[in-house]
Amino acid sequence: MHAKEAADLLGISQRMLRHYENEGLMVVGRAANGYRHYTPADLRRAARIRDFIATGFSTREIRAMAACLSDDGAGPCSGGIDKLTQKLAHIDRLRADLDARRAAVVDRLGELRAALDKDALVD
Amino acid sequence: MHAKEAADLLGISQRMLRHYENEGLMVVGRAANGYRHYTPADLRRAARIRDFIATGFSTREIRAMAACLSDDGAGPCSGGIDKLTQKLAHIDRLRADLDARRAAVVDRLGELRAALDKDALVD
DNA sequence: CCAAACACCTACATACATGTCAGGGTTTGA
DNA sequence: TCAAACCCTGACATGTATGTAGGTGTTTGG
Incomplete structure (x- = not known):
């Protein structure tokens, strides 16, 4: 192609x-x-x-x-394994971090929506 | 420190x-x-x-x-629910991306380890 | 009190991912 | 056959990560 x-x-x-x-x-x-x-x-x-x-x-x-x-790629890729493993650690840390932050955002979103609903009632 | x-x-x-x-x-x-x-x-x-x-x-x-x-982040993000929702979608895409990447790396790692094990047997 | 170790800042330097433009050939469909 | 759509190479441009060096103030152990 x-x-x-x-x-x-x-x-x-x-x-x-x-x-x-x-x-x-x-x-x-x-x-x-x-x-x-x-x-x-x-x-x-x-x-x-x-x-x-x-x-x-x-x-x-x-x-x-x-x-x-x-x-x-069977060959002498052993050096690559170390690097990939290291990279995995980075990615896993980021994933955990994103999870936590996502949860925080979801929470705040809930708060904001609750506030809006209350305002709507007052309107 | x-x-x-x-x-x-x-x-x-x-x-x-x-x-x-x-x-x-x-x-x-x-x-x-x-x-x-x-x-x-x-x-x-x-x-x-x-x-x-x-x-x-x-x-x-x-x-x-x-x-x-x-x-x-309520300050800079005061744009509100829209921005947060948008951000949430962004984060979710990132998460999906990291998941896929992680899976790919894990697969690759598995292949490489399998290949190494086979080599070890031959030794 | 002095020297070593640290801190600060500015600025130049290198490596690399990527875009884009220029100038010029090739394919292909109407 | 002609134009649109591709392909090629090469060069210049930008943003960003990161190192290093010069010049100078601060801390601290002996």
Whole structure:
């Protein structure tokens, strides 16, 4: 599949897709006319890169754990496990935090609605 | 507590701690001599910011959240129920996003560990 | 009282994600 | 065949995280 369709599917810009290549995170085949051709495997790899970046990894870090990117990424990805585990801790802390804050917001929303209802009665 | 101790506890640099302040993510009290004084609440807030940043959120995004999520956020959030409801939707999307990301990371981690175990058997 | 350790601030520097524009080729449908 | 829609490369631009260095005041242990 061509660049635009791939980018649209992944929800990122063609610019970023090219960026992944420039940074050595993936290699994409070309058609005779020089156009990039994204295979399903390419899409999965790009999606992983996208998620890694969205989760705060730099291209440098991602490159260092390239083995974690391929579908069959069994290889020496052990360094990646540590980093991923660390990242999990961050995410879990955030989740707990968001839960607590969400509860607080829900509470305040309840208060405000109660106040509005009371006002409505007075009106 | 002073800057160095706080930074060491949080595992970040004093530079970043100051950065959080410059970006308007937190306000830190000062002693008479001008030295910053970090309270336990400051430390918790800083830890949250640290985690948000480590997980790929920008100070801009964090700032936008802080305005409507702080305990006393009735002020800046006086826009009322609409804004809060909007924020709530935002938070819920974030939660869903973190859930998905976490699940993906857990899956990936499982695959990698399985692969390592298999390698161990062969050894 | 002095030196080491810390604090403060400003500012320059680097790395990276991303956008966008320029200039130029290719595909494709009407 | 012509225009719209794509593709490509390269370069410049911006926002943000983070380090580091220079210059200077403060604390504190010996």
